[in-house]
Amino acid sequence: MPTLVRKSLGEYRRALIGWTVGLCAFLTMYISIYAGFMDDPETFSAQAVAKYPGAFRDLMGGMSDIATGRGYLQAVAYQLLGPLLFTMCAAILGNRAIAGPEENKTLELTLTLPIDRRRLLLERWAALALGLLIVALVTLAVATVAASAADMNVPFGKILAAHTGLFLLVLFFGTLTLCVGAASGRRQVALAVTGVWGVAGYIVETMGRNVDAISWLRWISPSHYYLDGRPLYEGWPYGDYLVLLGATAVLLMTALLAFERRDVGV
Amino acid sequence: MTAVVETEGLTKFYGARRGLEDLTLEIRPGEVFGYLGPNGAGKTTTIRLLLDVIRPTSGRATVFGADTRDPRVRARIGYLPGELALEGRERARDYLQFLADVRGGVSRGRIDDLAERLDADLSVRMGELSKGNKQKVGLIQAFMHEPDLLILDEPTGGLDPLVQQEFLAMVREARTAGRTILMSSHVLAEVEHVADRVGIVRAGRLVAVEDIAALRERAVRHVELHFDAPVPAESFQGLPGVRDVVVQGASLRCTIDGRPDALIKAAARYTVVHLVSAEPDLEEIFLTYYSEEEGRHAHAGA
DSSP states (O other): OOHHHHHHHHHHHHHHHHHHHHHHHHHHHHHHTHHHHHHSTTTTSHHHHHTSOHHHHHHTTOOTTTTSHHHHHIIIIIITHHHHHHHHHHHHHHHTTTHHHHHTTOHHHHHTSSSOHHHHHHHHHHHHHHHHHHHHHHHHHHHHHHHHHTTOOOOHHHHHHHHHHHHHHHHHHHHHHHHHHHHHOOHHHHHHHHHHHHHHHHHHHHGGGGOHHHHGGGGGOHHHHHHTTOHHHHOOOHHHHHHHHHHHHHHHHHHHHHHHTOOOOO | OOOSEEEEEEEEEETTEEEEEEEEEEEOTTOEEEEEOOTTSSHHHHHHHHTTSSOOSEEEEEETTEETTOGGGGGGEEEEOSSOOOOSSSBHHHHHHHHHHHTTOOOTTHHHHHHHHHTOOTTSBGGGOOHHHHHHHHHHHHHTTOOSEEEEESTTTTOOHHHHHHHHHHHHHHHHTTOEEEEEESOHHHHTTTOSEEEEEETTEEEEEEEHHHHHHHOEEEEEEEESSOOOGGGGTTOTTEEEEEEETTEEEEEEESOOHHHHHHHTTSOEEEEEEOOOOHHHHHHHHHHHHHHHHHHHHO
């Protein structure tokens, strides 16, 4: 493994362990209470769900079949909270690639090593992608085991498809944070851009899908390419995932070009 | 021989603020170049331009004949930043090892030798290093791969006097080994004992480059001579480079610019019992330099 990738992963280690533990705890807890709901069918009956405000149901992805294992898994793990937590992890790590070290001034010495800037950024990004992949793999295992322990009857293939989408979504947001950080050198700017794009994109995709005035905006929402194909139900939405991957590649290229020509630390 | 560092019209503006303007400078192989100026004069800007951390607004700079953009050049440079930041939970030794690996390795035991010389504790986590220890770690990483060019930005800040002596010894050894050193400071005293030449930068402009030896030679010196008998004042009138001559009986006081040769030869005709010559204060010469330069600029501007 290239020295700088190894070094960066070492720097991320504590954060990676923390986020993995947190995400796994979240998944196990939420999935395991599914059994409790099933014992009391009233909670999620069609009439009960209908009492929730429409906007809330939209926000939670419809909730139409939340009484089934698949619907519950989608609503609690893959719809909002899972992506939200995992995206926060990606944004924090993405900021530690360039903007963080630049703000605390440790980047200067790294830049004076005999490595060109492109390689520096690529290796930092590779460490970010690897780190997120590790978190994704561990959480995938935990989600699969917890879902089968709770008798949710969701085939592994569908969980894998949804989890892959989740990974691609957070990789996109992690790369976005890294890119804005590499271009501006400021952590707060990178976090703000990622937060606004993420939240606005999610709202447009869920609550806005029935609002004609904004529904056309869905195509620039990263969540659209993650949620619209309903991977937990339909399996792999290849086209959508390719869009996420392509957008990530574009962001990475942008980061390389922007970082290459910038004054660092002034 | 080609210059180690060469800049031509090197200029850097941060927006409208001038960082450095029109710097043309040559640093020769094997010399110790002292780069002097008050804080904010453009020393760090120059150094960052040479290391390609920032990019020039105009002009160009080469190091070892190659454009500063070429990352391979940096393998031959050891750099100590002026504001060295070391953060995190990593131990200093592991960080040094990482830097060594990226630079292509350092000889066995080199890091420990340097740590011992500077009395640095490398088992401490980087975020917990004291200011002095940080500077020591910075010096170790700059020297450890035995680079052909050392760029040291305010190297002695935070070091206690004993360690400063050790550091100056390291600089001298590096020069003996034929390496080139660019060392910045805001006081002349810090570099005058090791530097061969000094450049003075002020408000983003290089105002003078001088040989330390020539500067010493040009220095104004106060001299006092005592003879065994009264001497005639006329014998000391009109000597080249000798002024403010005051003869009082058997003693003479004067000021000499540059070489004392003419005075010594004139005095040799009498019996000298005592001679006092104060070591020239280079700092004073520099201040004169500054004010002359400024006077000229002001004059040109008027």
